[in-house]
Amino acid sequence: MRKILNNQISHMMTKSAGKMLGIDGFARESFVHTNPHFITNDLNEEFDCHYNLEWKDFCRTIKFRVEHYGLRSPDLVFFDPPYSLRQLKDHYDGIGKDLKLWQTHNMWGEGKDMLASTMQVGSRVVSFGWTSSGFGKKRGFEKVELHVFEQVAREDRYSLLVTVEEKVQHSLDDYTVDIESE
Numbered sequence: 001m002r003k004i005l006n007n008q009i010s011h012m013m014t015k016s017a018g019k020m021l022g023i024d025g026f027a028r029e030s031f032v033h034t035n036p037h038f039i040t041n042d043l044n045e046e047f048d049c050h051y052n053l054e055w056k057d058f059c060r061t062i063k064f065r066v067e068h069y070g071l072r073s074p075d076l077v078f079f080d081p082p083y084s085l086r087q088l089k090d091h092y093d094g095i096g097k098d099l100k101l102w103q104t105h106n107m108w109g110e111g112k113d114m115l116a117s118t119m120q121v122g123s124r125v126v127s128f129g130w131t132s133s134g135f136g137k138k139r140g141f142e143k144v145e146l147h148v149f150e151q152v153a154r155e156d157r158y159s160l161l162v163t164v165e166e167k168v169q170h171s172l173d174d175y176t177v178d179i180e181s182e
Helices: 002-015 055-069 085-094 109-118 172-181
Strands: 022-024 038-040 076-079 124-129 141-149 160-167
Touching: 002 076, 002 124, 002 160, 055 109
Parallel strands: 022 038, 022 076, 076 124
Antiparallel strands: 124 160, 141 160
C-alpha cells in the first residue's frame, strides 16, 4: 500500500515540478508527517499534525486558505476516514468526545465538496475504504486505478479498496448552470 502512495506522491511531484501540495485529513501516524509538501490533520490531538479539526472544519480551513491567502490548491489528497459508523464512534470514544447525530449524516460529503472545489484539473485523490466511491464523477473525478487488498487472515473482514482518481473537470454542477443559462 505504501508503494501506491509513494507512486502517487512521485507522480504529482514530477507533474508539479516539485511544488506539490498534499493533504491528509485523517493522518493519525501517517508517514507524510515528515513530508514538507503535506498538510496533515487528525481529530485526535495526540497525533503530531498541523491541525486537529473535524473533517469538515479542516476542509473549510484549507478552502479558505486557498481562496483568501493564496495557498496552492491541493495536488494530492489522501482520504482515509473511519469506514463505518462503528469505527467513527470508536474513534470519538477513544479521545473522549461525543459523536453527535449530525456527524453521522453525510459524514464526509461536505468536506469532499469543499476540497474538490479548490482542486485543479489533473490533481488526484487516493481514497481508502470498503467501497470504491472516492470523490466521484459529480465532483469532476475519474477513476484511474483501483487496488483490492483482501483480508485473508479472517473471513469476517471486508476487503480494503484503494481508489485513485484524477480530476478531469470542475464539477457536473458547473456544466448544469451553463446549460440552464443558455
